[in-house]
Structure formats: structure tokens, C-alpha cells
Amino acid sequence: MAKNILVIGGVGYIGSHTVLQLLLGGYKTVVVDNLDNASEIAVAKVKELAGYQGNNMTFHKLDLRDKAALEVVFAGTKFDAVIHFAGLKAVGESVQKPLPYFDNNLTGTITLLEVMAAHGCKNLVFSSSATAYGWPKVVPCTEEFPLQAMNPYGRSKLFIEEICRDVHRSDSEWKIILLRYFNPVGAHPSGKIGEDPRGIPNNLMPFVTQVAVGRRPALTVFGTDYSTKDGTVVRDYIHVVDLADGHIAALHKLDDPKVGCEVYNLGTGKGTSVLEMVAAFEKASGKKIPLVKSGRRPGDAEIVYASTEKAERGLNWKARYGIDEMCRDQWNWASKNPYGYESPNSTN
Secondary structure (H helix, E strand, C coil): CCCEEEEECCCCHHHHHHHHHHHHCCCEEEEEECCCCCCCHHHHHHHHHCHHHHHHEEEEECCCCCHHHHHHHHHHCCCCEEEECCCCCCHHHHHHCHHHHHHHHHHHHHHHHHHHHHCCCCEEEEEEEHHHHCCCCCCCECCCCCCCCCCHHHHHHHHHHHHHHHHHHHCCCCEEEEEEECEEECCCCCCCCCCCCCCCCCCHHHHHHHHHCCCCCCEEEECCCCCCCCCCCEECEEEHHHHHHHHHHHHHHCCCCCCCEEEEEECCCCCEEHHHHHHHHHHHHCCCCCEEEECCCCCCCCECCECCHHHHHHCCCCCCCCHHHHHHHHHHHHHHCCCHHHCCCCCC
């Protein structure tokens, strides 16, 4: 029997790629999203890419905080597990508007956990974040590092992790896997789905691609005087398809009777500087990216990358792609869809 998986926030960047991998893996998938930071066009694209397995996906537009609507979804299907991606995710915006972040991210998750418990579904994979490590004093970051989020977005992820640990302590039937992502980039190799941020991008690579397609004049590099190889900050970039496969590995792990509430890093274990990433993208795209050098951004850590040993051992998962493939697939998506899903005359 194919397993039924509920994917919350399954139309967004990481969610849509994971839904596709689920469908291709033979899972039946129900997707819930409020489309706050996602385009419904992604649902159609995922269906198309999944071929006949696309028939195993249904989509409901609803907000996680709408308990009555969520109850209806659970009443209609007996779910084997839930993957929870939904949440506001812009670090800078969270500093300016902390309350909407806590309302959306925390209230939504608490509502989800209540409805899951009421319907006897106690298997959860949760999207956490490497922001939980704050400014690590040493690298690579292991899962045992002290947790110290530096902004409301990161704190919302940290609070949810603690809520999940408490829920499991209160009821050992719960099996929860918390996945701390590093920096997702790239797109599906088909170029049909990818990252399509609303408004000003929050991450490096969407900015770089918007410069490459002519939407922005230059890339601003924040901080060129760090004590790194070229003065710019170092991060662990991971291909979004590798990240999606990490969620499939986590679902398999939930079958293990010994699982309680566990946390795993999803990264490559390699650090790449901003300038190295820009150079790799220039090579992949054949485009020159003009740079504007600026001062350091408050709150930016100097070097952050993952220890991946625990995921390799515990999930039997390892990232397969490097920055060259990430940049190749990022450019393939951006060149075909310069304005994201709403691109006029999209070649998709």
C-alpha cells in the first residue's frame, strides 16, 4: 500500500521539490499551502514532471492556523506522516515584524500538532534551520552544538524544535525528525520548478540570478573584510534536490521503532564563500555579475557549515551535488523563467 503523506507548505521552493521526489518515489501526497509566498503554477509543474504519478497528488489552499479547514483535510485521508515546511522565512523581515513570525510559525505548528494528535497521526518531519546555531564559535556545526538563534525567524524554528521535544516527552508514540537545513540553492534539472521569491530576495543566489537576467543592476556583497580566504562570508550551500531526498530518507527513518525526537543537519559539509559562489555561477551562466561592495550586515556569522556525519549514518543520506551543478541548474531555471512562475513567454 502506498503511504499517504501530508505536505504542509508544499508549494514553496523546498516543498515543491520534495513533493516531486515523493510522487516519483510512489507516495500519495496531499499538499496544503496558503500561497502566501508560493505560486499555484508550481503545483501544475510538479504534476507534469511526475507524469502518471502526478495523479497521486491533491492540493488544498488553506492556512495552517485555520483549524477547522485542517480538520477537514485530516478527516478525508488517513495520513502515515506529515512533512511540515510552512512558515515565514525572511530573517530581516522577522527583526522588523516579530509578531507575525511568531503567530504564523508557532501558532500554525501548534494547530498542526493538535490536529495530528486528534487524528492519531504522530509521525512528523519538520523543517528546521541552521540559524538555530547562531554564530558558531567553531565549525563544522554538529547537532550537539549549543542553540542560540540570533533573530525572531531563527527563534521561531528553535521554539518549534523545543515544542516537538516536549510533545514527544509527553507521549512516546510521537516520532519526530527535525531537519536543520543549511543554504538551499539550485532547481530541478528540468528548469520547470525553482526558487521564485516574492519581493526582494533574502538569499544570495536568487539575487545573483536576478542580476544575471537583467532584473537588478548589481549584486551587493555585504562584508569583504572577514577573516576568510577572500574576505566574504562562508556558507554551506546544498542542492535543493539533495535536500528533497533528505526528506525521503527522514520518512524511511520514521519506520524505525527506536526513533523518538531526533535532529539531523542537511548540508554538504563544505564551506563556500560568496565570491566563490558568484564565480561558479558566472562560469555556469556565461554572465558577468557586477559587484557592489558594502559593509558587514549586522547578524551575519562569518563561517557556517555542517557536520554531515550524523545524517550519513542515521539517515543513510549524503548530498550528491556540488556548487557547479547547483549553479548550472539555478541558471537553467532562471534563464527559462526570468520572472519566476509568472514569467511572460516562459519557455517552460
